[in-house]
Amino acid sequence: MPREERNRGALSRIASKALSSVGALTAVGAATAAAAFIETRAFVLHEVTVPVLDPGTLDDGQDAFTVLHISDLHMLAGQRLKQNWVAGLDALEPDLVVNTGDNLGEEQAVPAVLRALGPLLRRPGVFIFGSNDYYAPHPVNPFNYLLGKRNKPSDVDLPWRGMRAAFVEHGWEDATHRRVDFATAGVKLAVGGVDDPHLDRDDYAALGGAPNPEADLAIGLSHSPEPRVLDEFAADGYQLMMSGHTHGGQLCLPGGRAIVTNCGIDHSRVSGLSRWSERMWLHVTNGLGTSKYVPFRTFCRPSATVLRIVERSS
Known part of the structure; x- marks a missing residue:
């Protein structure tokens, strides 16, 4: 050849x-x-136990005060599976519902959010908002996320005011820069929250001081778990801090090991329950949605969490 x-x-x-x-x-x-x-459609429910109540707080026969923590729905109008799954959480009969923001994924999604949360809105609840309640998502450079750089919000405002009005009309308390005191299921609550630190909208001083000392449980809320904000809540004596925002890393390595947190906390706290200080626990949920421009999750299933608040050992 x-x-x-x-x-x-x-x-x-x-x-x-x-x-x-x-x-x-x-x-x-x-x-x-x-x-x-x-x-992104493989929803899962987590359960954690938080021993913070003084002995004798719970009524006889009550083994725990239950809190349902939901966050980061990033809801789109057509996401019926997610809407039905969230609505089904009402069967858990939580004593309190906590929503830490980023409900909306597009301008048309408010009816879908209300459809998902409808049964839960009939239960005692508190909420704060995140960046994706105020501004619509938009395509961004993914390398900024991996490098820890903050992307600017879009110029498209979302209809958060109408959604807030619906939450409040149904009886949920807006804890944004407010201290809210109320009792439910025999437990006296003091709840304080700040607006989203990821957008530098937080103003902790607006809370006007420490939580009500007569409360059985003091809960702090912040959409993004930024250390500077967590430290302020801890210093004032809040016992439990609740946040979302991180998506648990969203695109994780096997075993759920996060590559990034998208905020100032360390990787070990990107989701789940941890100690922030001697007196305060931190719970970060990895949330139930994603931006419609990055509709992917790896080794990080979307979730909600039931927190069983129990009495400390004597």
Whole structure:
């Protein structure tokens, strides 16, 4: 066989192998993306126990005060599966519902959010808002997220005022820069919250001091768990801090190991329950949604959490 033909044959085989490799990589990438998209619909309910109440606080026969923590719905109008799953959480009969923001994923989503939360709005609840209650999502440079750089919010305002009015009309308390005191299920609550620190909208001084000392449980709320804000709540004696925002890292390594937190807390606190100080617990939920421009999750299923608040050991 002439040398020229042998060279052409070798080049043809190399090209064929290269195309096969590219095809295999493309198939793997497509399968990974499909799995990551499917995971956004694989909702899960977590349960944690928080021993913060003084002995004797709970009524006889009451083993825990239950708090349902939901956050980061990033709801789209057509996400019926998510709406039905969230509405079904009412069957848990929580004593209190806490919503730490980022309910909206687009301008048309307020009816969908109210459809999802409808049964829960009939229960005692408190809420604060996050950046994606105020401003619509928009395409951003994903490398900024990986590098820990903050993306500017979009110029599109979301209809948060109408959503807030519906929450309040149904009886939920807006804890944004307010201290709210009330009792439910035999437990006296003091709840204080700040606006989203991720947008530098927080003003802790507006709370006007420490929580009511007569309360059985003092809960602080902040959409983004920024350390400077957590320290302020802890210093004033709040016992439990509740936040969202992190999505648990969203695109995680196996075992749920977060690559980024999208805020100032360390990776070990990106989701779940942890100690922030000697007196204050921190619960960060990884949330129930994603931006519609990044509809993927890996090793980080969307979730809500039931916190069982129990008495400390004597």
